[in-house]
Amino acid sequence: xxxxxxxxxxxxxxxxxxxxxxxxxxxxxxxxxxxxxxxxxxxxxxxxxxxxxxxxxxxxxxxxxxxxxxxxxxxxxxxxxxxxxxxxxxxxxxxxxxxxxxxxxxxxxxxxxxxxxxxxxxxxxxxxxxxxxxxxxxxxxxxxxxxxxxxxxxxxxxxxxxxxxxxxxxxxxxxxxxxxxxxxxxxxxxxx
Numbered sequence: 699x700x701x702x703x704x705x706x707x708x709x710x711x712x713x714x715x716x717x718x719x720x721x722x723x724x725x726x727x728x729x730x731x732x733x734x735x736x737x738x739x740x741x742x743x744x745x746x747x748x749x750x751x752x753x754x755x756x757x758x759x760x761x762x763x764x765x766x767x768x769x770x771x772x773x774x775x776x777x778x779x780x781x782x783x784x785x786x787x788x789x790x791x792x793x794x795x796x797x798x799x800x801x802x803x804x805x806x807x808x809x810x811x812x813x814x815x816x817x818x819x820x821x822x823x824x825x826x827x828x829x830x831x832x833x834x835x836x837x838x839x840x841x842x843x844x845x846x847x848x849x850x851x852x853x854x855x856x857x858x859x860x861x862x863x864x865x866x867x868x869x870x871x872x873x874x875x876x877x878x879x880x881x882x883x884x885x886x887x888x889x890x
Contacts, residue, residue, distance in 0.1 A: 708799030714824035774811030
């Protein structure tokens with residue numbers, strides 16, 4: 699794979715530990731930069747209320763997901779907390795056909811895998827101010843039990859280490875400031 703198969707090689711990846719605000723920031727970036735197309739990840743996790751198949755995620759059974767892995771349909775994929783998540787090559791191909799830059803909201807390892815295949819991708823890592831704040835944000839969601847939250851916090855330590863390899867880092871200590879900082883990075887990268 700190389701950048702010749704992507705629109706001007708413009709791939710923007712936003713990654714962060716769970717609860718650090720990457721999805722909120724990604725949605726705001728999409729609103730501010732309508733020329734960006736969004737890469738819809740595939741997952742085996744259960745659909746949450748208000749999530750739509752094909753818009754929020756491509757929801758697959760584990761069997762469907764693993765078949766697609768075997769068929770080589772993914773640029774990257776990983777099993778996280780018992781569920782599989784991955785980026786379908788078809789999403790990158792779609793953006794290339796549409797001649798639109800593409801925004802990814804993926805985990806840290808996934809972002810590094812995308813960079814390996816597409817060296818000109820711009821990786822933006824969203825850091826929480828600290829692990830205590832991250833824990834408070836996860837608990838405030840009220841969507842997971844304490845064991846799951848503790849697992850996410852343990853994984854966050856590894857993600858913070860890997861995030862150091864990203865092109866840019868933004869601390870999400872105040873959402874509007876973080877969105878502005880990420881917007882500036884994206885604007886510079888897209889030359890807009």
